[in-house]
Amino acid sequence: MPILFDYLRAPSPRRARIVLAEKGIAHDTVIVDLAAGEQLGEGFRAINPACTVPALVVEEGVPALTDNAAILAWAEAVKPQPPLLGTTPLDKAEIASWNARIEAECFMAIAEAMRNTAPAMKDRALPGPVNYAQIPELAERGRARLLDFLDRFDAHLASRDYVAASGFSVADITAAVAIDFARVLRIDPLEGRPHIAAWRARLAQRPAFSL
The missing domain is CATH 3.40.30.10 (Glutaredoxin)
Known part of the structure; x- marks a missing residue:
């Protein structure tokens, strides 16, 4: 196993x-x-x-x-079913694009903000075997990047139930985990963003998201 x-x-x-x-x-x-x-x-x-x-x-x-x-x-x-990467060529492309975008513009923005300010991360600003010093300016940039992404993401979800293609995918997983983690920065991604809030409530009905 x-x-x-x-x-x-x-x-x-x-x-x-x-x-x-x-x-x-x-x-x-x-x-x-x-x-x-x-x-x-x-x-x-x-x-x-x-x-x-x-x-x-x-x-x-x-x-x-x-x-x-x-x-x-x-x-x-x-285990191809259920598919998390899409089924048609265009769906696969759209899901891959959104997953990469969320990692770069949301996940990494949160990581920049947290790892460059948290006292527990002193000299551990990047994960891995090598120690790196914190750079406070990167934290400021990370918060700004995150807030910009959240507003754009809310607009994206205004007319759709899931992040990409026609149904649930890995892009939803990546986005939901990142958005949940944003609270470490004392930012509520759902406040004032009704479409993100509705989408996150939809995902909460899936048993996997209780993990």
């Missing part, structure tokens, strides 16, 4: 949890305590030298899948 290396308070492994749940892929879970720096220890480095979660070991003797892109590609290949 696959083993997911996880940390419940972090957004990136939550994306993997939701993907596996939506696919109905059973797995065991091992918690890596990021707050205690367990990801930097030799034991976890042997699994993922990048010192990040999620990491998914799909079978013994095979290198772990160490990012959400790889985990999603594997899950889609081993």
